[in-house]
Amino acid sequence: MRRLLATLLAAAGLILGPAAPASAHAGDTSEVTSYRTAVTAVSGAPGGVRARMVEGGARVELTNESGRSIEVLGYSGEPYLEIRPDGTYENVNSPATYFNATADGGTALPANADPTAAPAWRRVSTDTTVRWHDQRTQWTEAGLPPQAAADPDAEHRLREWTIPLRDQARVFEIQGTLDYEPAPLTWAWWLGAALAGLAVALLAHRWPRSAGPLALIGGLAVLGYAYLRTADGGGLPGVLVLAGLLAVAAAYRHPPFYLALSGFVLAAFAGFGSADVFFAPVVPSAGPGWLARAAVAIAIGVGSGLALTGVLRIRAATPAPPRVHDPVR
Secondary structure (H helix, E strand, O other): OHHHHHHHHHHHHHHOOOOOOEEOOOOOOOOOEOEEEEEEEEEOOOOOEEEEEEOOOOEEEEEEOOOOOEEEEOOOOOEEEEEEOOEEEEEOOOHHHHHOOOOOOOOOOOOOOOOOOOOOEEEEEOOOEEEEOOHHHOOOOOOOOHHHHHOOOOOEEEEEEEEEEEEOOEEEEEEEEEEEOOOOOHHHHHHHHHHHHHHHHHHHHHOHHHHHHHHHHHHHHHHHHHHHHHHOOOOOOHHHHHHHHHHHHHHHOOOHHHHHHHHHHHHHHHHHHHHHHHOOOEOOOOOOHHHHHHHHHHHHHHHHHHHHHHHHHHHHHOOOOOOOOOOOO
């Protein structure tokens, strides 16, 4: 078992190695949200230029494999980013450089931030794929949009947006949409997770050999969720990967202590630690939101059931203390 754990940890280290594409601004992380933003087209783009939303819609990702220099224009039409064949540059005189430093656009502008000033380019990466927050793609007002406040249980198209790009003198644009979506049935996902936990505990108690296949199901569900998070542009979530690998290892060998440990890690870190997906419709994960919610519900249910099973088996295997008899008087 120790050799197996060492192999799994080494594999996790190799998986966590690849770097994500460059970000013009880093720091804050993606969260669940009620707002779905999507790229619908890159109108008039030269070959090799493509865009998508990543990290649950928190950032725009632009890839330039055209061999040409493509500029992203800021909020006043000034040069903001330039993706050249040798990497990505940002204009330190563009107000967008500072507005886009965080998701809420709350960074104070320095004195040099002037959209009419000549560009001053600073290289931020050697990559030709770049990601950035863009306020044009987001709902930035306080509170719900009026139509969502009037009918929060329905979907609403809030607006269509564009981000202008420039290829030398020719301007084209990224086009997209911003929608409000109602919250999922949070209580139903919690109920499903609880029922799954009860079912796993009962199955593992009634048929002890079922613990291995159940652990495999839980581990593969979490590893699948980790993949979906990565496919959406986020970095590979190490906690999810390790929790999934521990559960997969428990399918191979599952002495009571290790069964309890792997079940606890699966439920606590991959399950309850990711339960925010139950509360909002848009999650930082590729594919439909229900897939992410199902994986988290499985992690909570299978992990809790296996942890309980492991604890009960430890107690059953612990010899009872000898009885102390009173001397005969």
